[in-house]
Amino acid sequence: MKLIVAVDKNWGIGKNNDLLFHLPTDMKFFRQTTSEHVIVLGRKTLESFPNKQPLKNRINIVLTTDLSYECEGATLCYSKEEVFDELERFSTDEVFICGGEQIYRLFLEDCDTAYVTKIDSEADAEKFFPNLDEHPAWELTEASEPILENGVSFRFCTYQKKKGCASCTSCSDCASCSGCC
DSSP states (O other), X not given: OEEEEEEOTTOEEEETXXXXXXXXXXXXXXXXHHTTSEEXXXXXXXXXXXXGOOOTTSEEEEEOSOTTOOOTTEEEESSHHHHHHHHTTSOGGGEEXXXXXXXXXXXXXXXXXXXXXXXXXXOOOSEEOOOTTSOTTEEEEEEOOOEEETTEEEEEEEEEEOTTOTTOSSSTTOTTSXXXX
């Protein structure tokens, strides 16, 4: 599985159930990268979308603890296990974890690639993504040249989970790492 996220300098991702920055080039990258694929997201992230509706041209799988929640056009799941049961129909290369904070943290260890838009500005975030630059299981493998848009500089970065870290959760007690971390 992969994940896709936009972060500020402090790895902040959101405030008041909204993005920290609105960058059309980043939105286009998100659309192009996830279109025709499966996205896994939380209910609050879905409710931050236009008209609180699932994104078009994608299979939307929504993880929620609200058993009474209803959403036409999305598959609702109520546990991580139920999400994985639903994902058995798809190749893991087709699946993107796309927020929010709790969903990222819940599925980070199950992902092997992270597409991170790193914004070179600080925002007043209340939701954060784990800092992959400091995470022993992840390494930066690609970064674009800086892009300047609306007075904000950012880069598209790709992180890969280090080989041998497929089952890492913290690496400090990971027997399968073979010292990679």
